[in-house]
Amino acid sequence: MVIILTSIKKKLTFFIRLFETLHLKESDSGGEDKMNQARKRMKFLILLTMFCSIQVILMLTPLGYIPLGFVRATTMHIPVILAGILLGIKGGAITGLVFGVSSVVINTLTPTITSFVFTPFYSLGDYSGNFWSLVIAIVPRVLLGVLAAIIYQLFKHKGNKLSVIGSSFTALVCTIIHSILVLGMIYVFFGPSYASAKGVEVSALFGLLLGVITTNSLLEAILAVVIVAPLTKVLEPITKKVM
Secondary structure: OHHHHHHHHHHHHHHHHHHHOOOOOOOOOOHHHHHHHHHHHHHHHHHHHHHHHHHHHHHHOHHHEEEEOOEEEEOOOHHHHHHHHHHHHHHHHHHHHHHHHHHHHHHHHOOOOOHHHOOOOOEEOOEEOOHHHHHHHHHHHHHHHHHHHHHHHHHHOOOHHHHHHHHHHHHHHHHHHHHHHHHHHHHHHHHHHHHHHHOOOHHHHHHHHHHHHHHHHHHHHHHHHHHHHHHHHHHHHHHOOOO
16 A cells, blocks of 8 residues: 555655656746646646546545454545645635545445435435535545645645655644544444444434444544655655646
């Protein structure tokens, strides 16, 4: 997994060098500024497309989940956090949106017993997904990218020396917040149905979800820190050339 994600550096370098070789001719005195802006937009879109593509690959393959004994840690949040850190609020939000939409698609096409909480197009007996399924699937994922950009920028304003600390803190906090938002919304909007699908009493649901946060979510947060922090240090100088 680390090898796959670290290959992002090579891809970023390739795209940036490719676009640096473009020589666009200006047709008027104001053409240079317009061309420079066009180049920046195009480079941004290329990098954004790459992050979104990685996100989709993780969603559609087993690479999105890593078995860790009795639990599974997801890696699908990592490209969203990276996009927020490296491409800003817009890049993080769009990559998060891809995460959310892909979640709806996956839970519709290959559903599990609790997929109704992530898609309105799947039902389990008397329990059906609805509008709130879309909210749970999409909103926390978009916010994940937005928060990653905002939190990291708070550290950047303090100086580049805090870059590693900032990216680590961002990955840790954003992963936990994302998990709390998703599980909290499930509890609020689908509590009884989710508890029934899991085969537990409604009164025991809060404890069940809290257990998920302290196991899966914590492991996912640690994994995010281990991957995001070094990648940010390596990739940030490269992406600065296009921002």
